[in-house]
Every structure is written in C-alpha cells, then in structure tokens.
Amino acid sequence: MKDRRRQERGKQRSEQLLAAAERVFASAGYAGATTNHIADEAGVSPGTLYQFFPNKQAIAEALAARYADRLAAAHERARMGGLERLSLTALVDRMVDPFLEFHREAPAFGALFVESQVSPELAGRVAELSQGFAGRLSAVFREWSGRRIDFLPTAEVCVHLFKGLLPLAVEGSAAEQRRGVKELKAVMVRYTEPILGPGKTKRTPNPKPRPTPQHDAA
Amino acid sequence: MKDRRRQERGKQRSEQLLAAAERVFASAGYAGATTNHIADEAGVSPGTLYQFFPNKQAIAEALAARYADRLAAAHERARMGGLERLSLTALVDRMVDPFLEFHREAPAFGALFVESQVSPELAGRVAELSQGFAGRLSAVFREWSGRRIDFLPTAEVCVHLFKGLLPLAVEGSAAEQRRGVKELKAVMVRYTEPILGPGKTKRTPNPKPRPTPQHDAA
DNA sequence: AACCATTGCGAGCGGAAGCTCGCATCGTCA
DNA sequence: TGACGATGCGAGCTTCCGCTCGCAATGGTT
Numbered sequence: 445m446k447d448r449r450r451q452e453r454g455k456q457r458s459e460q461l462l463a464a465a466e467r468v469f470a471s472a473g474y475a476g477a478t479t480n481h482i483a484d485e486a487g488v489s490p491g492t493l494y495q496f497f498p499n500k501q502a503i504a505e506a507l508a509a510r511y512a513d514r515l516a517a518a519h520e521r522a523r524m525g526g527l528e529r530l531s532l533t534a535l536v537d538r539m540v541d542p543f544l545e546f547h548r549e550a551p552a553f554g555a556l557f558v559e560s561q562v563s564p565e566l567a568g569r570v571a572e573l574s575q576g577f578a579g580r581l582s583a584v585f586r587e588w589s590g591r592r593i594d595f596l597p598t599a600e601v602c603v604h605l606f607k608g609l610l611p612l613a614v615e616g617s618a619a620e621q622r623r624g625v626k627e628l629k630a631v632m633v634r635y636t637e638p639i640l641g642p643g644k645t646k647r648t649p650n651p652k653p654r655p656t657p658q659h660d661a662a
Numbered sequence: 663m664k665d666r667r668r669q670e671r672g673k674q675r676s677e678q679l680l681a682a683a684e685r686v687f688a689s690a691g692y693a694g695a696t697t698n699h700i701a702d703e704a705g706v707s708p709g710t711l712y713q714f715f716p717n718k719q720a721i722a723e724a725l726a727a728r729y730a731d732r733l734a735a736a737h738e739r740a741r742m743g744g745l746e747r748l749s750l751t752a753l754v755d756r757m758v759d760p761f762l763e764f765h766r767e768a769p770a771f772g773a774l775f776v777e778s779q780v781s782p783e784l785a786g787r788v789a790e791l792s793q794g795f796a797g798r799l800s801a802v803f804r805e806w807s808g809r810r811i812d813f814l815p816t817a818e819v820c821v822h823l824f825k826g827l828l829p830l831a832v833e834g835s836a837a838e839q840r841r842g843v844k845e846l847k848a849v850m851v852r853y854t855e856p857i858l859g860p861g862k863t864k865r866t867p868n869p870k871p872r873p874t875p876q877h878d879a880a
Numbered sequence: 881a882a883c884c885a886t887t888g889c890g891a892g893c894g895g896a897a898g899c900t901c902g903c904a905t906c907g908t909c910a
Numbered sequence: 911t912g913a914c915g916a917t918g919c920g921a922g923c924t925t926c927c928g929c930t931c932g933c934a935a936t937g938g939t940t
Contacts, residue, residue, distance in 0.1 A: 453917085473779035475693050478897060489919045494899065561691035561777060601830065601845045608826015612819065627819045634852040671887085697928060707889045712929065 458496050461486045462510070465503045470551035474504055474559055474566070501566055504556060508569040511546075511553050512576055518542040519580050527588045532640065535588055536632045539581060543606065544613060544625065554614065558607055578603045589640045598639050605631055676714050679704045680728070683721045688769035692722055692777055692784070719784055722774060726787040729764075729771050730794055736760040737798050745806045750858065753806055754850045757799060761824065762831060762843060772832065776825055796821045807858045816857050823849055 464486035468477045479500050483493040497503045522538045530538065547553055556570055581599035586592070609631065612624030682704035686695045697718050701711040715721045740756045748756065765771050774788055799817035804810070827849065830842030 457917095476779055479899075480897075490899070491901080491920070492918055495917080500898070555779075559779060561694055561773075597841070597845075601827070601849070604826045604830055605823065605849065606826075608822045608824075609819070612822055623815070627815075631819070631823065631849065631853050634856070635849050638852070675887095696926085708929070709890070709931080710888055713887080718928065 454496070457488070457492070461488070461493055461496055462503070462507060465507060466550065466552040468552075469504065469507070469555050473555050474562055479503075501563055504562075504566050505569050507552060508556055508566070508573055511550060511556070512573045514550070515543070515546055515573070516576060516580065518546050519577075519584075523584065527584060528590075530588070532633055532637055533629070535584070536629050536636075539584060540606075540625070540629055540632065543577075547610070547614060554610060558610065574600075574603050574607075577606075585636070585640055591641065595639075598636065602632060602636070605635065672714070675706070675710070679706070679711055679714055680721070680725060683725060684768065684770040686770075687722065687725070687773050691773050692780055697721075719781055722780075722784050723787050725770060726774055726784070726791055729768060729774070730791045732768070733761070733764055733771075733791070734794060734798065736764050737795075741802065745802060746808075748806070750806075750851055750855055751847070753802070754847050754854075757802060758824075758843070758847055758850065761795075765828070765832060772828060776828065792818075792821050795824075803854070803858055809859065813857075816854065820850060820854070823853065 461482065465477070465482045468482045468485055472481070477500075479493060480490050482503065483490045486493070497506070519539070519542060522542045527535060527538070556566075557573065560567075562570070578596060578599040581602055582595040585595035585599060589595075606628070609624065609628040613621060613628050614624070615621070616624070679700065683695070683700045686700045686703055690696075690699070695718075697711060698708050700721065701708045704711070715724070737757070737760060740760045745753060745756070774784075775791065778785075780788070796814060796817040799820055800813040803813035803817060807813075824846070827842065827846040831839060831846050832842070833839070834842070
C-alpha cells in the first residue's frame, strides 16, 4: 500500500522532471541546460532531482530512450494500411509528416538529435535513435519498392538529410516552415526516386508523373 | 624598427595561436575547448593568449572570418574558366570539391560551421559564413542556368544539405568517405536538376542524360 | 654596462555548474 | 497522539574554466 503510493508518486515526479528537462533542453540545448534550472522548472529542489536521476546525462538519456520509443510507434502507425499503392510522394509524406509532428510536440528532440559534441554515452543513445530511424526507413523502402536490396545506406543518407533540413522546416515564420517542409520532401523524393525505382502500382503511371517541379514562389 | 619587429612577432604569435585553436576546436568543439588548452597547444601561457585575443569567442570569430575569406577565394578559383559548358554533375563537382578540400585542411571549420548552441555573436559570424556560401551558390546557379530567377532559396537548401551530409563525407573509413561524397553530390544534382533546368550547352544533350543512377555497392 | 619599454609567464581569482548532505516536513501506523 | 521511516529541501562543497595581474625575462638603445 505504502509502496504502491510511493511508486506512483515517484512516477509522477519523474514525469514532471522529464517534462521540465524537455523544456529546458529545447530552449538552451543540452550543454547550455543546468540541472538547477531543470529542477527549478519542475518546481523541485536539486536534491529531489538527484533522487530520480544519477546525473544530468541520465536525464537526457531517459528522454532519448522515450523519444526512440515514441518515434518508432509513430512510424509504425504510419505504416498501417500498407504502402504498396502509394506514390513516392505519398510515401515520403507518410514518413516525414509523423516525424515533423513528433518534433513539434517534443521540442527537445531536435536539440538532442542534432546537437553534436555531447558525452560519448549520450552520443551513443542518440546514434541508436538515428539507426532505429534509418532501419525503419530502409524496411519501408524495401517493402514499397519490392526490390530485395539493402536500402540501409540510402536510408542513412535520408536521416542525415532530415537532420540537415530540420532547421528549415521548424524555424522561422509559418510560411518559411511550409517552404522548408516542402523542400525537405522534395529533396527526399528526388534523391530516392532513382534508387527506389518507379514502384509497381502507382497512382501516376504516365511517363511524366511530376511536371518537373519548380520554385513556385519566385 | 622596433615597432616593425614587434608587429612581425605579434603576427607570428597570432598565427601560432590560431593554428592551435584550430586543432583544439576541431577535436573538442567550441564549447568543449578551453582557453588554457589552446594556450598549452600553442606552447604559450594563458596570459600571452589574452594579449592577442580579448576572449575565447574572439578566437573563434577570427577563425570564422579567416574561413569565410578562404572559402570565398576557393570558390572564386573554382569559377575560373566559366561554367556554361559544364554538365550539372561537373558544376556540382566544381562547388563541392573545393568545399570538401577546404574542410580537410581546416578541420575546425566543420566544428564551427555545424555546431549550434554558441553565443549569439559567434552564431552571427557563422551565419554570415553560410550566407556567403549560399550567395555564391545562387550566383553560380544563375550564371549556369541562364535564367534570371532568384536562386537564393535553392542555394540555402543546398547549404543545409551540405551541413547535414558533411559528416558522411568526412567521417569513417576512406571508402565510407568516398561513398559519402558521392551521395552528397547525388543529392545536390538530383535536387537542383528540376530547378536549374537542363542547361543550355551541355555535354550530354540526349534525352536520357544519366541512366537512372543506382547504388553501385549493394 | 646600465636602463627601460616590451613581451611573456603562471599562480590564482571570480564565478558558475554539477552534485551532496544534514536537516525539516510529511504521511502512516501503533 | 507520538513515533518513525520516507520524502523533500536548499545552502554549500568541489571542480573546472575563462580570465587577470604582478613579476620576470628579453633585447634594443645610450
């Protein structure tokens, strides 16, 4: 009874601290964040923080682990309903949109995902995150294309494209963000198109599927 | 006479310190580098370091400014001889190769160029670097395509592609680096092709210029 | 040789950040 | 209600880092 209560409280505190850490990491980055600030943001004392996490790094690792799970779940959801009948553009939408939406509701994700120059252990966790993403992407490519090729290298390039273009897709005005997202998707489509092949059952089987996309805003 | 000598010595010391800072920034990043370490690496005392630079940030700014000049010069050199008769692939080579070579001989460049989470002033300097790069790229696109369009947005996307794929092109084994460079160029070509148009005087005027590039290593 | 401006040194200062520890508070049970 | 373990607090310890300042070494001029 007592233990149960204690565990529940602990879970709550833990969540509370992780949420606070998320906000602080998002605004200051990992290196710029201080544990005192995180504790403050959570409304608890530094001592309480250290009852739940052995050190600052562990907080970021816990966030990374949670993000890895959530992102995998989001992509699993995106795969429901099958992929074979999608155009390449739609396929890219299916992979990019959940990722961006996830990024929006987990703002510290970007900071941890992109930020280099962290401790080796944390870097390892983040690398796992990227690898998981790449693995899922390559599986999707394989399923969609029907080819029995190892798409992992291609997927890894795509992950780096994500990282590189993420700032364009989430920073600046709403219009700039829309542009950023569009360019991100365009890059993905144009890069993967010759590698994935035309696909088997597409909605646009005519020889000129996309009329050579241009900048619409001159 | 005395002044002349003093100035010469000062320049030497300054160079010495910048070279040391370059090594330290390259291996530890900006935040991870310590001024004491830089002074040590240069074989001087912290006090001497602070005779030439008011603070740590100024060191990085001096490096950034020097990098901006050098990179601009490298690109200017790459434009010599005209661009009109080049294929798009060759054009991308002309812009990417100097950049990569520059990165190799100025290893701290990548750390400063990619690293986020620095002081606003330094971030501004780095942003200038990116903008200069994007500006030159857009001018090249304009000259090559012959179209009187503003290619700056496209060029900015390209700069972000660079940043994102740079790790793939400069880390890992030599074979991995070659692959990384190849993919970087492939991304550039495929992304810009529909925007830049087919070009006017190309070496490959047949309707199927590149036979749908694939992964060569399966 | 004597002098002195310039250059160089490095122990140490000020402060910030991660983390701790002894004490206060709370909640449960006799 | 009193006692006692669990929970929470926050001042402060330890370490590290950017930066300084008083003193020593240098070398050119007289």
